[in-house]
Amino acid sequence: MALYSTPILGDNLDASMRANYTFVRADARAVLNNYYLGLIEDIATGPENDDIDLEGHMAKTETTTETTDDHIQIEELDEELATKAREELGDEKIIEMLRSMVLQRRFEQHAGRAYQRRKIKGFCHLYSGQEAVAVGSMTAATDDDYVVTHYREHGHALARGMEPNGVMAELFGKKTGCAGGRGGSMHLYDVERNFLGGWGIVGGQIALGNGVAFAAKYRDEEAVCLSYLGDGAIHQGIVHETLNMAALWNLPLIAIVENNEYAMGTALERVSAVKELEKKALSYDMASETVDGQDVFAVWDAISRARKRAVTGEGPTWLDVRTYRYHGHSMTDPATYRTKEEVDEVRDLRDPIVRLRNWLVNEDILTQEDIDAIDDEMEKVVKDSVKFADESDFPDVSTLTDNVYVEWPAEID
Amino acid sequence: MREIAFREALNEALAEEMKRDEDVFLMGEEVAEYNGAYKVSKGLLDQFGPRRVIDTPIVEAGFAGLGVGAALAGLRPVIEMMTFNFAILALDQVVNHAAKARYMSDGQLSCPLVIRGAGGAGGSLAAQHSQSLEAHYAHIPGLKVMMPSTPRDAKGMLKTAIRDPDPVIFIESEVLYGFKGPVPEEEYLIPVGKGEIKREGADCTVISWSRTIHLCLAAAEQMAEEHGIEVEVLDLRTLRPIDKALVAESVKKTNRVVVAEEGWPWASVGASVAESISRELFDWLDAPVARVHQRDIPMPYAYNLEPESLPSEEKIIEAIRKVCYL
Numbered sequence: 001m002a003l004y005s006t007p008i009l010g011d012n013l014d015a016s017m018r019a020n021y022t023f024v025r026a027d028a029r030a031v032l033n034n035y036y037l038g039l040i041e042d043i044a045t046g047p048e049n050d051d052i053d054l055e056g057h058m059a060k061t062e063t064t065t066e067t068t069d070d071h072i073q074i075e076e077l078d079e080e081l082a083t084k085a086r087e088e089l090g091d092e093k094i095i096e097m098l099r100s101m102v103l104q105r106r107f108e109q110h111a112g113r114a115y116q117r118r119k120i121k122g123f124c125h126l127y128s129g130q131e132a133v134a135v136g137s138m139t140a141a142t143d144d145d146y147v148v149t150h151y152r153e154h155g156h157a158l159a160r161g162m163e164p165n166g167v168m169a170e171l172f173g174k175k176t177g178c179a180g181g182r183g184g185s186m187h188l189y190d191v192e193r194n195f196l197g198g199w200g201i202v203g204g205q206i207a208l209g210n211g212v213a214f215a216a217k218y219r220d221e222e223a224v225c226l227s228y229l230g231d232g233a234i235h236q237g238i239v240h241e242t243l244n245m246a247a248l249w250n251l252p253l254i255a256i257v258e259n260n261e262y263a264m265g266t267a268l269e270r271v272s273a274v275k276e277l278e279k280k281a282l283s284y285d286m287a288s289e290t291v292d293g294q295d296v297f298a299v300w301d302a303i304s305r306a307r308k309r310a311v312t313g314e315g316p317t318w319l320d321v322r323t324y325r326y327h328g329h330s331m332t333d334p335a336t337y338r339t340k341e342e343v344d345e346v347r348d349l350r351d352p353i354v355r356l357r358n359w360l361v362n363e364d365i366l367t368q369e370d371i372d373a374i375d376d377e378m379e380k381v382v383k384d385s386v387k388f389a390d391e392s393d394f395p396d397v398s399t400l401t402d403n404v405y406v407e408w409p410a411e412i413d
Numbered sequence: 414m415r416e417i418a419f420r421e422a423l424n425e426a427l428a429e430e431m432k433r434d435e436d437v438f439l440m441g442e443e444v445a446e447y448n449g450a451y452k453v454s455k456g457l458l459d460q461f462g463p464r465r466v467i468d469t470p471i472v473e474a475g476f477a478g479l480g481v482g483a484a485l486a487g488l489r490p491v492i493e494m495m496t497f498n499f500a501i502l503a504l505d506q507v508v509n510h511a512a513k514a515r516y517m518s519d520g521q522l523s524c525p526l527v528i529r530g531a532g533g534a535g536g537s538l539a540a541q542h543s544q545s546l547e548a549h550y551a552h553i554p555g556l557k558v559m560m561p562s563t564p565r566d567a568k569g570m571l572k573t574a575i576r577d578p579d580p581v582i583f584i585e586s587e588v589l590y591g592f593k594g595p596v597p598e599e600e601y602l603i604p605v606g607k608g609e610i611k612r613e614g615a616d617c618t619v620i621s622w623s624r625t626i627h628l629c630l631a632a633a634e635q636m637a638e639e640h641g642i643e644v645e646v647l648d649l650r651t652l653r654p655i656d657k658a659l660v661a662e663s664v665k666k667t668n669r670v671v672v673a674e675e676g677w678p679w680a681s682v683g684a685s686v687a688e689s690i691s692r693e694l695f696d697w698l699d700a701p702v703a704r705v706h707q708r709d710i711p712m713p714y715a716y717n718l719e720p721e722s723l724p725s726e727e728k729i730i731e732a733i734r735k736v737c738y739l
Binding site for chain 2: 182
């Protein structure tokens with residue numbers, strides 16, 4: 001701890017430092033980066049400070065920021081789509097969407113802290129910044145629809161309604177986890193919710209999603225498969241093999257490219273001959289569009305329309321959903337390939353939660369106090385999930401060789 | 414008993430299982446309108462229609478992955494690989510996805526998938542189209558691997574594979590498709606993990622599978638005629654899991670073992686079988702386990718070179734003589 005004796009992440013953050021938000025935030029990030037590099041191990045073991053915001057503009061700190069920095073003009077949500085969403089979904093549903101997004105943001109904060117405390121191991125990819133993609137898409141889906149996704153999927157799991165306790169416990173590798181401690185962060189499953197994983201090989205999962213869509217069509221189900229992939233996956237051969245078959249056979253596949261601009265540390269423009277990813281679908285004569293992934297209603301609307309096309313036999317859709325991740329690729333990534341200013345700009349101008357928050361307040365659907373209460377509630381849910389995960393047992397060693405097969409007429413080994 | 418060809422036996426298995434279970438479908442290159450590159454799926458399009466017998470583009474990874482996804486969603490796909498040389502393109506879908514789904518989901522998912530097609534050495538096909546790649550799959554926990562040697566086994570084993578709740582890799586020897594043998598008319602199933610003694614003998618056990626079984630049987634006849642040595646030929650049939658009980662029973666009887674395979678020697682199925690016998694049945698052996706295998710080289714094309722690379726009746730006889738100290 002010699003590197004940082006500053007109290008900014010400790011429990012004695014004073015009001016004057018809090019007022020100078022930019023300074024605090026920059027330093028907090030510097031500390032975090034060092035965390036990620038493994039230079040600081042014990043900082044998060046101290047009392048947690050929930051006033052400092054490591055993620056950017058959450059509701060409470062945002063208020064401070066706005067009053068101290070008048071350059072910040074947060075983008076508004078698309079008004080037309082917001083009106084449409086309000087008509088079709090109703091205020092209660094929209095409040096649920098906010099709750100889910102706040103839950104995800106808080107979940108990832110605590111997952112990050114638990115990682116620093118070595119409670120979570122291995123690869124852990126945080127979703128903060130991308131919440132509108134998960135929530136907008138899952139809101140457009142029905143319970144009969146299927147989800148097949150990639151390894152940055154904590155948000156998808158929560159948005160699909162999986163219990164935070166089970167998801168957090170899985171990250172902790174506990175027997176109470178949603179995959180019994182077998183999967184970890186990258187491999188979350190809930191078959192009852194048609195949530196078919198959490199897959200870790202870049203691009204590989206879209207072929208599975210196509211198969212699930214095939215099965216839905218084969219059985220004449222009125223269901224689609226939401227199949228998520230990152231911008232890093234789009235160049236894999238299997239993605240193109242899959243798109244061709246999905247279009248050829250009119251399968252109810254919705255390919256949702258969560259375009260957060262970086263494939264691990266490589267900027268999209270450095271690896272993609274085509275910059276506007278919706279054009280990729282032209283090769284397959286497939287419906288496609290570009291979507292503002294920081295506008296939860298835009299995502300909801302695009303997926304709703306894609307879903308309608310899919311279940312009426314009009315085939316699959318490819319969506320370039322423009323989003324951004326606040327953290328590095330994984331917990332060991334200090335994200336030196338992009339500037340602090342770049343990250344700040346997204347946080348300041350396009351944060352999906354803040355945009356929805358502002359809209360809700362402007363429309364008099366919620367007050368700032370209501371939103372603070374939601375944040376407090378979600379914070380408590382997540383803290384409880386950490387406690388639940390921490391206190392749960394690890395899987396029994398006697399179960400080590402269970403579930404390799406359904407039927408296995410031999411000894412293991 | 415009636416005699417039918419290996420490909421006809423497979424065709425019957427597919428047709429019967431598709432009739433029995435609406436969730437079974439066949440997908441692959443040339444399986445429908447062309448009636449199968451090796452005619453295994455002949456007539457199935459006419460019988461079951463294009464919903465269930467589906468021609469694909471040439472995208473092994475893509476349609477294997479589609480099969481995995483469909484299996485995870487509860488269907489029972491039979492994915493035909495024109496040959497297993499091409500299935501290499503789909504290894505990610507098989508190894509990283511199909512084989513891992515059940516374990517990673519703590520038993521929530523299952524993957525009742527069959528990936529089947531021609532494998533093993535062909536004839537004058539050169540290095541890219543003439544490979545025995547069963548070790549790739551036999552290495553992977555989460556998969557089952559079956560390789561029949563006779564029409565009777567082919568039918569009973571494929572029916573089992575299609576009904577099996579786990580992913581099964583089913584490799585058919587390319588040169589056996591026309592091989593005829595007795596196949597019962599009534600329904601029968603051959604269980605996963607059960608080998609069979611194809612010829613009984615008390616003096617030496619030769620363990621093999623797929624096409625090489627027939628070389629072993631010929632070698633056994635010659636040993637009986639020329640040396641009065643009675644060779645027991647044990648057909649593993651399933652390569653994952655191995656029928657260890659049958660192996661142990663035979664080895665304890667003969668005390669001498671040859672393991673013969675069409676694949677390469679290093680890190681192979683035969684190597685593992687030999688290792689397992691050396692470790693678990695050491696006290697029952699009267700000689701070190703001998704092995705016959707393809708030479709450790711890519712397959713040559715030239716007519717005179719190819720047989721030099723492959724296992725042969727002569728090489729098997731030589732190995733039998735070695736373990737019998739003849």
